[in-house]
Amino acid sequence: MIRLDSIERVFQVGNENVYALNNVSLKISQGEYISIMGPSGSGKSTLLNIIGLLDRPNKGFYILDDVNTTDLSDEQQALVRRHKIGFVFQFFHLVPRLTASENIELPLILAGMKPEKRKDRVKSALEDFRLTDRAKHRPDQLSGGQRQRVAIARATIMEPQVVLADEPTGNLDRASGKEVIEILEKLNKKGIILILVTHDPDIGNRAVRKISMVDGKILDDT
Amino acid sequence: MRAEDILNFSIRASTGYKFRTFLILIAMAIGVASVVVLTSLGEGARQYVTSQFSSLGTNLLIVLPGRSETTGGPPPLLGETPRDLTLDDAIALKRSSAIRLISPISVGSAPVSWKQLEREVIIVGSTSELYEVRHLSMSLGRFLPSGDHRRGEALCVLGNKVKKELFANQSPLGEWVRIGDRRFRVTGVLAKKGQSLGFDMSDVVIIPVASAQSLFNTASLFRVLVQASSREAIPRAREAILKTIRERHDGEDDITIITQDAILSTFDRILNTLTLTVAGIAAISLAVAGILIMNVMLIAVSQRTTEIGLIKAIGATRRQIMHLFLAEAIILSITGAFLGLVVAFGGVLLLTRILPNFPIVIPFWALATAVGISLLTGLVFGVFPAQRAAKLDPVQALSRR
Structure with a gap:
């Protein structure tokens, strides 16, 4: 469960304060499927970063699973990210020198899991995302859709509660974009909260709950 | 994170950027090799003079009339x-x-x-x-x-x-x-x-x-x-x-007594100072190698900004990122030092061929200090880039392609 309470995020641009998020409150329950839409600079990515604990609000509280994350230290936040949050990015952000399976393995390595256990998990993830025959390929040898599937496998290997996807189809053609969305929706059906930031109304409208933002405020939440 | 995983990750990162790694290794190897070879020469000169003097006889006192x-x-x-x-x-x-x-x-x-x-x-x-x-x-x-x-x-x-x-x-x-x-x-x-x-x-x-x-x-x-x-x-x-x-x-x-030891210890002191001076000069090249390591590691940090942002996003703590980059700097300097030792042994072997009468020996302390200093430079000059990596703001790091 996620609860945001009057969150403010202010950036200083020259002498002016720019409100990327202005008094945003939001409640998200387990298993929800949410899309966040809005024009560029409306604060949707900032909101995603705050939910993902990559950024801290200047004001307000963010409670994740009854823990007030705004009180946590950087190190503690990193642990929360590791275990409860998965990220999917527009540019995939795979480590170029590592193979697909090594990229998927990365969160397990950071968590200090034993190599035998890691192997099993990565193997079943590769099967789930139909990447087994691509396991030894490096990112530059994969198609866009395959890269994003590797990224999703990496985001979910720690079995997080929330998957945050920032324009996951922004860099893909229609067909692979659709495939990626379907994979994410399948994950959501298993009970993971899916929050999707997108420009594309076709994709945004597939979500059960649609939030639209303008100028750092929530305009619409249906 | 397990130690072997840190090591493995850092080795992969070093081998992933071959040219940069190659440069660092060369710099470190030159530094270590010059320290070892130059101190060996100095030590050789000292031993040569000492042995010449002790061929006079040991524990000798010379009594002169008047x-x-x-x-x-x-x-x-x-x-x-x-x-x-x-x-x-x-x-x-x-x-x-x-x-x-x-x-x-x-x-x-x-x-x-x-x-x-x-x-x-x-x-x-x-x-x-x-x-x-x-x-x-x-x-x-x-x-x-x-x-x-x-x-x-x-x-x-x-x-x-x-x-x-x-x-x-x-x-x-x-x-x-x-x-x-x-x-x-x-x-x-x-x-x-x-x-x-x-x-x-x-x-x-x-x-x-x-x-x-x-x-x-x-x-x-x-x-x-x-x-x-x-x-x-x-x-x-x-x-x-x-x-x-x-x-x-x-x-x-009405006699004069000359002890051979007095002469010998004077020479010993002079030559020791000489050896240390030469070693000191050589150590500067190690410091230069250290600065090169720092530079190249800083470049590595900016090259891999998105990677750092990414591993932060998937749950790496600051400490872990520090450890990863420090491990990389240390691995590079150890490998460089090792290569330097190989070069030094080769060089000394060559010198003994060229100058068979001159006793060139690699003093153990020179080995230990050269390797120690190279480790230390790796550590000292690795800290700053590693800190920089650890402090990166993940949002900004990931906003780049």
């Missing part, structure tokens, strides 16, 4: 002193427990002839102890026999060069040579040995000290070589010599 109050000038020669240093003085020195051996020396020059051949040669009058005190060795026969120093037997030992010039390839053993107006029987020939303590030991003839004294018609000695019973006994031996001679010379300190 006293020089000032430094400089040659030591006083025969007949310049008010009171001679006599054979009895020398024998009296033997009573001290701090003194193991004494070897009185009397020197003169006389024609030496065998059949039709004659040469003017330096004649050294001494005793059987000279053999041990001066670390002599024989190429033929035996040295002077031990016995009463006051008895002048008609025996002589030829220097290598003298033997060659008088006897060529024949064996001189048992032959009688004429020295001045007396005849001496040859008992042995000295092995080749370098110049030391003023004479060329291959161009002398050694006869018993009493014979020399009667040959040159003098009671005084040129000097007395004294071997102390141990290194620690040298100051005691010195005191004993002064005291004995004072008693025998009516309370006057």
Whole structure:
């Protein structure tokens, strides 16, 4: 469960304060499927970063699973990210020198899991995302859709509660974009909260709950 | 994160950027190799000088007649002193427990002839102890026999060069040579040995000290070589010599004592300082290598900004990122140091081929310091880039493609 309470995020641009998020409150329950839409600079990515604990609000509280994350230290936040949050990015952000399976393995390595256990998990993830025959390929040898599937496998290997996807189809053609969305929706059906930031109304409208933002405020939440 | 995973990740990261890794390794290797090779040369020079000096004999004290109050000038020669240093003085020195051996020396020059051949040669009058005190060795026969120093037997030992010039390839053993107006029987020939303590030991003839004294018609000695019973006994031996001679010379300190150790330790100090200086200069190249490591690691941090953002997003703590980058810097410097050692050993091997007479040894402390300093530079110069990586703001890091 996620609860945001009057969150403010202010950036200083020259002498002016720019409100990327202005008094945003939001409640998200387990298993929800949410899309966040809005024009560029409306604060949707900032909101995603705050939910993902990559950024801290200047004001307000963010409670994740009854823990007030705004009180946590950087190190503690990193642990929360590791275990409860998965990220999917527009540019995939795979480590170029590592193979697909090594990229998927990365969160397990950071968590200090034993190599035998890691192997099993990565193997079943590769099967789930139909990447087994691509396991030894490096990112530059994969198609866009395959890269994003590797990224999703990496985001979910720690079995997080929330998957945050920032324009996951922004860099893909229609067909692979659709495939990626379907994979994410399948994950959501298993009970993971899916929050999707997108420009594309076709994709945004597939979500059960649609939030639209303008100028750092929530305009619409249906 | 498990230690082996940190190591593995860092090694993968180093091998992922080959050119950069190659540059760092070269810089580090040059630094370490120059430290090791230069200190080896310095250490070699020190050992060379030390061994040259100790070939004079160990724990040696040299007693000269007369006293020089000032430094400089040659030591006083025969007949310049008010009171001679006599054979009895020398024998009296033997009573001290701090003194193991004494070897009185009397020197003169006389024609030496065998059949039709004659040469003017330096004649050294001494005793059987000279053999041990001066670390002599024989190429033929035996040295002077031990016995009463006051008895002048008609025996002589030829220097290598003298033997060659008088006897060529024949064996001189048992032959009688004429020295001045007396005849001496040859008992042995000295092995080749370098110049030391003023004479060329291959161009002398050694006869018993009493014979020399009667040959040159003098009671005084040129000097007395004294071997102390141990290194620690040298100051005691010195005191004993002064005291004995004072008693025998009516309370006057009219001798000069030179300890070989004093000379040796001065050289030792000079050469040590030299070695350290050279090593210090070489260490600058290690510092340069360290700065290069810092630079290249900083470049690595900015090259891999998105990667750092990503691993932060998937749950890496600041500490973990610090560890990853530090491990990388240290792996690079260890590998560089190792390569440097290989180069250094190769270089030293080459030098020993080129200069076979010069003892070049790699001192262990140089190895340890070179490797230690390279590790330290890796660590010190790795911290700043690693901190920078750890402090990266993930949002900004990930906003780049």
